[in-house]
Amino acid sequence: MRLAILLYALLLASCSPSPDGEVFSVTAYNAYALFDSTDDGDEYEGFRSRDGYGREAYQERIRRLAILLGRRCSSSDVLVLSEVESEIVLHDLLEHGLRGKGFSYYGLASDGTGTLFTGFISKKQPLSVTIHSIPGCRPILEASFMAGSECVTVFGVHFRSRLDDGGEEIREEEARYLRMLMESCPSLAIAAGDFNADPRFPESAMALYPDGYDSSCAFHVTGDPSRTAQGIYFSPFMDDGAVLAEEGTYCYGGSWYFYDNALLSGECWDGDGLEYCDAWITSSEEMKDLLGRPRPFDASDGLGYSDHFPVTVMLRSR
Numbered sequence: 001m002r003l004a005i006l007l008y009a010l011l012l013a014s015c016s017p018s019p020d021g022e023v024f025s026v027t028a029y030n031a032y033a034l035f036d037s038t039d040d041g042d043e044y045e046g047f048r049s050r051d052g053y054g055r056e057a058y059q060e061r062i063r064r065l066a067i068l069l070g071r072r073c074s075s076s077d078v079l080v081l082s083e084v085e086s087e088i089v090l091h092d093l094l095e096h097g098l099r100g101k102g103f104s105y106y107g108l109a110s111d112g113t114g115t116l117f118t119g120f121i122s123k124k125q126p127l128s129v130t131i132h133s134i135p136g137c138r139p140i141l142e143a144s145f146m147a148g149s150e151c152v153t154v155f156g157v158h159f160r161s162r163l164d165d166g167g168e169e170i171r172e173e174e175a176r177y178l179r180m181l182m183e184s185c186p187s188l189a190i191a192a193g194d195f196n197a198d199p200r201f202p203e204s205a206m207a208l209y210p211d212g213y214d215s216s217c218a219f220h221v222t223g224d225p226s227r228t229a230q231g232i233y234f235s236p237f238m239d240d241g242a243v244l245a246e247e248g249t250y251c252y253g254g255s256w257y258f259y260d261n262a263l264l265s266g267e268c269w270d271g272d273g274l275e276y277c278d279a280w281i282t283s284s285e286e287m288k289d290l291l292g293r294p295r296p297f298d299a300s301d302g303l304g305y306s307d308h309f310p311v312t313v314m315l316r317s318r
Contacts, residue, residue, distance in 0.1 A: 022148035022317045024274060027076040027282075028192035028260055029310035030158070031065070032296050033116065034081070036088045042115045043085075046299050053299040059096075060302055062089070066096035068305060072282045074101040076312055077123050078145065080156040080192045083116040084108060090119050109141035109156065118156040118193060127151065132181055137174045140181065148317045150273040153185050157193035159205065171197055171205035175218035179231055188267035188274060188315075191233070194308060198248070198257040199238060208238060221263060225276060228266035235263050236279035236313060246281045249309045251293040262313035277316040283309045 035047045037058035047053045090106035098121060108119040111133040124145045133139040141156035157178060160170040182189045197205050199221040202212030209220040209232050220231055223238030236242055237258050248256030268276040287305050289295040296307040
């Protein structure tokens, strides 16, 4: 199912092309059960009014998150946020400080089912915004932007949780669907979000190429941009030579995983227009617990942010 979604804008901006030397960057962040303050009956335990997650607690959480994103991620043109309940949340993040950092537009990939969705906040006005959805899978957000004279299409994703029954099979279906969307995209494509799969530990959904190569795998990832091809996408976080601030973006049982990623099509390294420039994990001290792991938000004390670290990928035109 392919649906156009309503684009929300707090400030109209020019769509005129930018000069050469354009920089375009995308940050992906699992915002961890980012519910609004209205009880609809589908909220997780700990995120309802009777649990202490009322309007005041919600507003303070939004204020703190907007400050964090404004301080740590405001150099990005697009923020892809997973686990967002409603457009209200995105609007409130803008109102609590992100608009002052240049962000103006937002949208949510909700297909009317489920509880938490993937949304975006951007500085640039999108050329188009679309939801892609197939039964039983989480919706995929597609938003296209002009960066200089080049169009970039961002696919915001949140694959099925590893805690769900049949999660691997559903992730494989989601990965095949994403691959189809990216292969049919006429522009440079970036898939960003929480894939709930680390390509270093191959499964049917995703594997590292060529170490975990299996022709039956839905989606292949490489740390070498020269290997990008149909169905093989570049992740700077898989580059053996990459110097990163953390061992991964998510920590479970004392082990680190790269569940959060930004996967780029071959146009990011073709010598023309926008090219891959840099990538990093954002992990400031206020985002960590005492062991250096991402500290999730706790409604009982209002502290913490998420159990994931955000990742950013930057492109620059020649």
